[in-house]
Amino acid sequence: MKSLSIKNLHKKYDQTEVLRGIDISLESGEFLVLVGPSGCGKSTLLSCIAGLEEITSGSIKLGEKDITHASPKDRELAMVFQSYALYPNMTVRQNIEFGLKISKYSKEEIENRIQSAASMLQIKELLNRKPAQLSGGQRQRIAIARSISREPSIYLFDEPLSNLDAELRVRMRAEIKKLHKKVKKTIVYVTHDQIEAMTLADKIAIMHNGTIQQFDTPINVYNNPCNLFTAGFIGSPSMNFIDVKIQKNGNKYFINLKNEIQEDNFLYLDASYEYLEKYLNKEVIAGIRPEHMQNGFRSLEISHELQDLKANISFSEYTGADAFLFLKLNDTDVIARVSSDDLKADGENIALKVWTKKILFFDKKTENRIR
Template structure:
């Protein structure tokens, strides 16, 4: 395994800049996920790491070796593609061992390595089959097996689960996580699925328009998003952005919400709001922080109740999403299924702002950092 350093990497096609100065460093054995919407540059960055794309500026180092202009075969990486890229005329065993054969590894060693990988991925019973005889999940395991047999310094995964159905995606996610925990390998993984990013990564790089918007652990990015884009992209359902007016209260500052009636809620970093008194900002609040009244939270420092009108309810089994509206913003609230909420009904909800964040409406940047 090896560390990875991406130093001010830029990529241009003519006058169009796809990557705009990417700086990321990951330690040996770390699991980094590049996440973002289509067209954000994450696959271009992955291909640049792999050597499939030339960079226009900057450097890429694997370990201490500068590989910016090295060919893919000289980078000692293995890549797992979205399309699996298996050879249809070869058996599973032949697909797994093909890279070893190209490297002139002796036959006995190849066979031993195929068996090791097959046991690890539980595909030993498939070794004599061809790709056409496999399910999508089985093909994905074979593609992973081919990469694992190489034992390279680094693994690159390019949206490997996007072709699988929802249930299989969850299962394969778990398998990839187990694999990383067992092998401790360095992995760079591209996805547009923020749930994959949250569940798999040691750290996440959230990308938009060729730039890294934020780099951090899944919990850092979930709890402390740097801007509106990151806050809205990470989390399912997404963070609520509630219009609020900054008001003075008892020598400090708080936020006034226009619910069924005006409601003032406290804010954990009130001093950061001083420059916005009398102005409107966006209060960022996760759905799980707006719930039915909970007795154990009553009287807590950052807890307030307010009456709101229910627009829609979405039962989800373990909880119910109650959708309401504050000013013009749709607000998702996560409630106990037993709490009586029906469209058109005014109900009492509890707002816990202990983990709330605030954003400037004009710039989209967080103002309480």
């Protein structure tokens, strides 16, 4: 069980810089998820931690030990790969043994570790099979068992669930979470799936263009995104971004969201928004999550924080529990996530409630959160 600390890591391939100054400090036993769109550098970062890629500059420390230039086998880590990377010519048992034999453990020790890993993942009856005879879910278990048997200080997972079908993915996700609770080891986990990121992580690092945009807990990432990118990346459907002008009436700031027929919807902001003073009479980007524009909030406690919004439904998507309404506000396409209980037809007007306290503002130029 060791902490992980990465300082100012850079990685260049020829001319292109794929990682530009990564800083991560992870407490021992914490579960870190690296998430971001494809090409953001998350897998490269994982390879750098694993020692599969030489880094251009910076340092990586595992506990007190500097492993910046150590070879993969000396880093006390285990890795689970997207395609599971099981050796096709070996049985499950031989797959697990392979690394242990290289590390020259005694026969009994190897057998003990195989047995305990196999029982933890319930694969005992598969030990003598070849990978080709196994299903995707079983291969995944073997790959995890193989990494557990190494008893590493840190586990690395490279999109381990992306080759599984939807149902199995949800099951394995829960199992990985359970496993982490059991082994209490540090984990770095790469995914492009934000649900996986939110459900598994103690800390999330949202990556974009080779940098970490935000390094925070799942709750903070959702509630307090630091810029336009992270705000748009987490949440489904994505946060709505609407250009608005900050106005002031007396000591209260307000914004206006004009609907399709140019009707005004004035939304007043409470005292906590006084930082908007610098932006008075200027254009900013307002971020409103779809779930914060509803047709009826259940909780009465926040009713004083709700304000009316009249809009016209362009069309709607029914998803079961919820419905997505497509609206136009300030000439921008906007989605509201409403309860599907009393759905209105396309083209009709609707009166929504907006949870104004949840509105976030972003600077138009820097795209950073205003706060």
